[in-house]
Amino acid sequence: xxxxxxTPRHLVMGMTNKKSLKCEQHLGHNxxxxxxxxAKKPLELMFVYNFKEQTExxxxxxxxxxxxxxxxxxxxxxxxxQPEDSALYLCASSLAGGRNEQFxxxxxxxxxx
Amino acid sequence: xxxVTQPEKLLSVFKGAPVELKCNxxxxxxxxxxxxxxxxxxxxxxxLRHISRESIKGFTADLNKGETSFHLxxxxxxxxxxxxxxxxxxxxxGNQFYFGTGTSLTVIP
Numbered sequence: 001x002x003x004x005x006x007t008p009r010h011l012v013m014g015m016t017n018k019k020s021l022k023c024e025q026h027l028g029h030n031x032x033x034x035x036x037x038x039a040k041k042p043l044e045l046m047f048v049y050n051f052k053e054q055t056e057x058x059x060x061x062x063x064x065x066x067x068x069x070x071x072x073x074x075x076x077x078x079x080x081x082q083p084e085d086s087a088l089y090l091c092a093s094s095l096a097g098g099r100n101e102q103f104x105x106x107x108x109x110x111x112x113x
Numbered sequence: 114x115x116x117v118t119q120p121e122k123l124l125s126v127f128k129g130a131p132v133e134l135k136c137n138x139x140x141x142x143x144x145x146x147x148x149x150x151x152x153x154x155x156x157x158x159x160x161l162r163h164i165s166r167e168s169i170k171g172f173t174a175d176l177n178k179g180e181t182s183f184h185l186x187x188x189x190x191x192x193x194x195x196x197x198x199x200x201x202x203x204x205x206x207g208n209q210f211y212f213g214t215g216t217s218l219t220v221i222p
Contacts, residue, residue, distance in 0.1 A: 004156075031208070042117065043199065043212035056208050090157065102210075104157040 003027060004105035006091050012111045015081060021108045023074040023091030032074040033102065034066060035090040043090070049074065050096045081112045116140060117202050119213035126190050127221045134185040134216045136174075136200030145203040146176055146183040149212075152196045160185075160198070170194070190220045 004025045013019050023032065034046040048056035049068040063085075065077040074091055088109050092102040118137045126132045138144060148160040161169045163176040163183060174185045183200060200213040 033208075033210075035212075040214070042214045043201075045210050048208040050208065058209075101159045101162070106156050 004091060004093055004103050006089075006105040006108050008108060009106065010109045010111075012113065013078070013081065014113050015083070017081075018077070018079040020078065021076040021089055021091075021110075023076075023093075023105055025072055025074075025091075025093040025103070025105075027093060027103060029093040029095055029103070030071045031094045031096045031100075032068060032071070033092040033094075034074065034076055035092065037088040037090055037107070039087075047076075078110075081110075083112050086110055086112045116211035117200050117213040119198075119200055119216050121216045122214065123217050123219070125219045125221055128192055129189050132187050132190040132194070132218065132220075134198050134200075134218065136183045136185065136213060138181050138183065138200075138202045138211075140181075140202060140204060143205040144176070144178075145205065146174070147201040147203070148172070148174055148183075148185050149199040149201055150196050151199070157199070190218075192220050192222055194218060195220045 007022045030051050032049045036044045036046055045058055046060045047066045052068050052071055063080050067075040088107045090107045091105040094100040094102045116139050120135055146163040149157050150160040151157045161167055172185055172187045174183050176183050195218055197215050197217050199215045202211045
């Protein structure tokens, strides 16, 4: 699959579990983003990486831990989540610089029991 | 505080009728505004951005700094325009993006 891919597409986990979300882009981009989309709330930017360096962290709880090993891959490590963390998590990528279009992945639907 | 406001969660228009999706923003700097669209079972994708001043699929949007608005307009709606539309704001001082809550547009045949 070309573009931005995310795995898994669906994830159900307990509050004591540790899991990771993966994002991969094949577009030659050098900026990657994690967003959270909850019901009835705006899409919320969580983290931004430019050239593998984290440049934004929007007061996200430490139970969410991002990792960007290279400019093509982005992970979101999850541990001791809460039920209110259940949401759609979207990954996006772009060329660095805000004037460049963001390309979104299909998202991972996360349910925390 | 909400940076981007889309007052209409649901909007229905008849095919061939004009459509306007409202977006207001709150930012005192130089904003960059975008409209993203999500068709059924597809991923979020860029529709247009204000700096391009382009018309995409018949849609246009003009940035009105006085009214802090970036409304999306199309003179004649088509059935294939039915989708979820999100207005987004990028701050000029970094990589911060803010999205509105979205407007679900339904074009009635």
